Amino acid sequence: MYHSLTVDHIMGFSCCSNLFFVWFILFFYFLQVCISIDTITSSQFIKDPDTLLSKDSNYALGFFSPENSTNRYVGIWWKSKSTNIWVANRNQPLNDSNGIVTISEDGNLVVLNGQKQVMWSSNVSSIASNTTSKFSDNGNLVLLESTTGNILWQSIQQPSDTLLPGMKLSINKRTGKSVKLKSWKSPSDPSDGSFSSSIVERRNILEVFIWNETRPYWRSGPWNGGVFTGIDTMVAAYYNGFQGGDDGEGNINIYYTIPDGKVFLFYNLNSQGILDEKSWDEEKKEVQVTWTSRKSECDVYGICGAFARCSSLSTPICSCLKGFEPLSIQEWNRNNWTGGCVRRTPLQCERVINKTTTTKKDGFLKLHAVKVPDFGEGLAVTPDICRSLCLENCSCTAYSNDAGIGCMSWTGNLIDIEQLQIGGLDLYFRVSHAELDSGGNKTIIITISVIIGTLAISICAYIMWRKNSAKLWHSIKSTRITNNNAFRLFYKGGTSEVHTCDNVNGELSQVKLHELLLFDFEKLATATNNFHLSNKLGQGGFGPVYKGKLQDGQEIAVKRLSRASGQGLEEFTNEVVVLCKLQHRNLVRLLGCCVDGDEKMLMYEYMPNKSLDAFIFDPSKNKLLDWGTRYKIIDGIARGLLYLHRDSRLRIIHRDLKVSNILLDDELNPKISDFGMARIFGGREDHANTNRVVGTYGYMSPEYAMQGHFSEKSDVFSFGVLILEIITGRRNSSCCDNEHALTLLGFVWIQWKEDNVLSFIEPEIYDHSHHKNILRCIHIGLLCVQESAVDRPTMATVISMLNSEVASLPPPNEPAFILRQNMLNPKSPEENESINNVSITEVYGR
Template sequence: MLFLYLLQVSIALDTITSSQFIKDPDTLLSKDGNYSLGFFSPENSTNRYVGIWWKSRSTNVWVANRNKPLNDSNGIVKISEDGNLVVLNGQKQVIWSSNVSNIASNTTSQFLDFGNLVLMESTTGNTLWNSIQHPSDTLLPGTKLSMSKRTGEKIILRSWKSPSDPSVGSFSASFVESRNIIQVFIWNENQPYWRSGPYNGRVLTRIDTMTATYFKGFEGGDDGNGNIIIYYTIPDGLDFLIYNLNSQGNLDETLWDDNKKELQVTWTSRKSDCDVYGICGAFASCSSLSIPICSCLKGFEPRNIQEWNRNNWTGGCVRRTPLQCERVINKTTTTKKDGFFKLQAVKVPDFAEGLAVTPDICRSLCLENCSCTAYSNGAGIGCMSWTGNLIDIKHLQTGGLDLYFRVAHEDLDSRGNKTIIITISAIIGTLTISICAYIMWRRTSKNTAKLWHSIKSKRVTDIKAFRLFYKGGTSEVHTSGDTIDELLLFDFEKLATATNNFDLSNKLGQGGFGPVYKGKLQDGQEIAVKRLSRASGQGLEEFMNEVVVLCKLQHRNLVRLLGCCVDGDEKMLMYEYMPNKSLDALIFDPSKSKLLDWRTRYSIIEGIARGLLYLHRDSRLRIIHRDLKVSNILLDEALNPKISDFGMARIFGGREDHANTNRVVGTYGYMSPEYAMEGLFSEKSDVFSFGVLILEIIIGRRNSSFYDNELALNLLGFVWIHWREDNILLLLEPEIYDHNDHKNILRCIHIGLLCVQESAVDRPTMAAVISMLNGEVASLPPPNEPAFILRQNINPLPEEKESINKVSITEVSGR
């Protein structure tokens, strides 16, 4: 009896029969011991699903009941009376089935190697259904993406709706076979989102990392049963490599790291905006290394130049000069024939037609057909030709194919003339510059020579040298001081390498200055690179301002500037990397805000206050930040706050304590009333912004996008009303705030309301705020009504939002 019991347990490890089933939380283990089948709950979810995972439930590769979750732990997986594999809930209702028709009831389900759950006939062993051919969001080794030539039916990957919801999301992935060309597509609903490029029988030509030496490669073609298939295998030495379509629409290649016990992304389908299908429109190509990223093909020009200049490229380009063959059809005479221009190493356009001919014949066929707009030849693919618009061309750093597109003879000829003109202009320009440089060198003093030596050594300590090198600056940038702390100057190539050519996967965020990227220098140091966008309203003045201000400041609650770079139109600033990003990414995210308990929030408030006190009173300079907001507070690994973004800061000299400006900059929702309305700013302007920050950090809601339909107030007014009615604690999340802390919480809200009073005279200084926070002031004065709480409907500011992305700089003219 003991032997029979052990035998039954052994069978149950990987088998389900009519008499054996698994019940939550039981699992099956594949024979190789790597895969498990059982019940799991995604992160931040209590729903239960039946799934398959590799080594840990966090590496889920298949879900059965993805659209019908179990609400309790009473689920069962068994063989039903009709022979299908089913999932039952606690009421014995079928919520998922293998759904095979016309089968014998005598069936068995076995969990095989490579995570394949199969349903088979017990007597013959014939496979009736298997999970590997019914994937969810993951492509496993051996999974055959297929398409029936007869019915068009496909095996498709479908993304999860979110990381905590396995139900079918918006994105799907499948391959498409059209006119003898096989490609992999990602779809957003019914619209193409990403395209791989043609499959050459070994690799997908669009993917940079897929070269001729790429592991064992993809296999595919006609399987002899009227189906087109494509699949991959794992090479020797690799434990686990899969492709996963995530909820954001990215197809990730992931490899198991046995040291870290987690999957590492080794390739992703979307590295930059150029990977978005058709982003540049027709007859245009995309390069992630260019600014702007889209450019018309040779002989073409933007269809709508105004839209093109606004970086809206979807309208594409049109031919500048009519083709010779078109003019012949229109009965005009010309002796100049069309030609082809070669575009090297690109992802070739969509809608190609494959032909089994030699390259020479391929060219001739395209040249003789006036409707043929381009052709290409690829090993394993053969001849490809295009007869319509050329859509979705991307320049690749490695791999890709050469594309030959039809160009009018006049545009081909112009190349030689332009080359001559450019060469002559370059020679004349070089001579002129050399002569001028010689004259200037003769007139340069010894002091200037020392300044240039400072620049050439890649470190600068003199503000005159810095301004001379960058040929700009403004009197508002600095005071009479002529020195700055040592500043490291970076090469553009070094930063491009550190950020993987500003790969989209390294993008940390977007501000008014431009995008911010994570980078790693050759010595392993992690940095944050802020790259000035051409579309930004900021320029050399703000760039210089931030460099000069931060070089003169050193405080634990201010972000540290490591260096800068200027190369042509490129302007970049390098900072210490903050692993926890900006404060708004935590306190305004419902799933992350609970990580910040009251003590952490209080520590952040106190740190910001100390940083402001340093700016206003304790530093070598007296600085007004002018753009203090939650997205400009960065958090290090210990969640210590660091004030950042000093592009709008102003330095006060002598006995100045306030100033007036005709250029109001900052972010609505954080501006003091005297600054927004009259252009007056002082230390009390930053105090007002700090008060808004306190209330946002405590309440967890934005002032700049707060709406209350009943009262039509912003966050300041909403807090004021609850404070006045003595029910302010109702606004706080009980999971975050302990009842024992309510006195300190009320005190901080009181301080915040004192800081946002309408009159600048009534607001405390930052020195007084520090004393209040530390309990050195026993009795706080009662706050007056905050600014802007009832003026929204009477005289609203233009959209109390932070420009188009909630972190950009807003600029208006002061009255």
């Protein structure tokens, strides 16, 4: 028994020893995998899934698989594999997980597959076999000669699709060899795509281009030694520290640096040919786009053809330069502008060549703040000499000057001119003297007509004023006495602390109330039968809305400010300010207002069919709106928004666009209402921030709801939600009863990805003959609700998409707010309930 016990103990000890030995070996194996080494030698290599870390652990070199792919690649990333910045074997993927990165017998850095086949090599010829690879703290992988430390090869000289700080885009003037970015084929395929980005230096002018195969797709405008003059955000010495020029060895370089302590920032050329500036968000542990080369259609190279200017703020976006007309009117009217424009009147030199005589010389007209055309030539002369040289050269069609570049001149066609909102250069283009004369004559004619018209109107107004002065003065005086101080200042065209708030600015702050019809309280009380409950149309955050009938039989809707309302004079004033200056068939018309002591009321045209939500969310009425009617409503809302954003004399951001704020007239035409939250932009403004977030959750864009940042793209997001609600017949915030359910956006997105759109289309509207059109509208809606504002289309683009059956649409990214709002943000920073003008709707938390 003693012997048996001893053997058992020995066997137990032996098992424990073996187990300990196994754990010991495994410990050192995993330790080897996780150690932050930064060197590769012939004996020290990395194997899938090992990683090589820079000393600061910000960069990593290792194996990864792109989204929706099982292929393995060796790449470099910043903190996260989703932020991949360089790929070694991008055109030779590994099909197994046995790949290694090592130094080969010939001294090159190589990637081998499981069969020891070379899938990628640094491919340096005539090197010693004694080499080492080091991974630096700036994400650069280098191959060094071990004895001398000389750099034989480095990854920053062979970039993939990403430009890092210190990495150079370059071209050698003698050999033509260039270092450029090459896009991925798709987000799941790193192989060479169709797009590339490189610098071009010709005729002493340096620019950055994006190419679609061999065709130009985008360009930066000339480099002046500090900024690219065709990029409107580069208005001064750029904060990223861009540098460029000849290095004295025949190389032309462009690169940028980031000061120590600044946020990590890089430039990525994506598979769609768009160059994005991205920065790392340390809190969210992800990258965010801070600038993009494609903000509008005008960023596409030569979209308007020759002698035309592209402006994203105009409709249509292309217009011929003064003195020019479309080459083909038919194509131009179909929004195909690539044919460009031609001169209306021949130049003087052309007349001389044609043996006709003239004594009047050609001249120049000025375009202010534009991206100057392509194919310019740089000359080191003064502006005066620049003008003279161009004027004396019959082939010179335009010139421009910049302190950093000098004189630039163009011969032949002027291609790719873009109107910038800020920055840019002044361009002087050549026209015949007849065009200069016509401009002067038109000015004189217009001036004389204005003077005569003003005199006539003044005389008529004086006669009418004398005739009705007593009655008019009594009415205005009565109203003035009863107004409170803030409103009285507003009436006089002055300003007040309330009036110059976040909602109102620009020239509308000078609007006069006598431009509107002023109603007295007694007249409105009579029209609404003393605001009888039977005339009540609805209740919103502003207060109740009543139907009224004036003595002449005109029906009106009266919105009465409730004393208990969280909204007050500010929203009331804002709506008067906005609507009295706007006229469009898809905007509700403000007829007048009333201010009598504490009473404040607005009078609108009466909408007999109330609001859109009364139809699409009511099972008993949704059958009344077939697909044709719903499409007409979508198109009408889009045109109303385009008018607000671009076509009106003032640029308006609505900020509370939702289905209950779309009213329907007797023919079911849509009219956008409720401008109490609207913001007016003046000058060249296109976005703003606010500390007071107002509107309705479920329709708010993420950048507005979370950061208070709003722009036209905020309304585009709301419009996208509207489209999906109209098509599905479901509310965004309550499409399902489950507390943890997806929002409508999340539900539609998942079904869209699974190609199951029939599961969410309103059955009452679906017909196979409309399938393609409905599908297109869903696609547009998803494009509008993308999380990043820069990815969303403008309303001009939306209308073009809605009315074009041939134009292909880009794939949408995942929308914002996939989960219901009560899951994401149970307590809002500040939420004003919607103001429902003329409908009774159930209140939902959004």
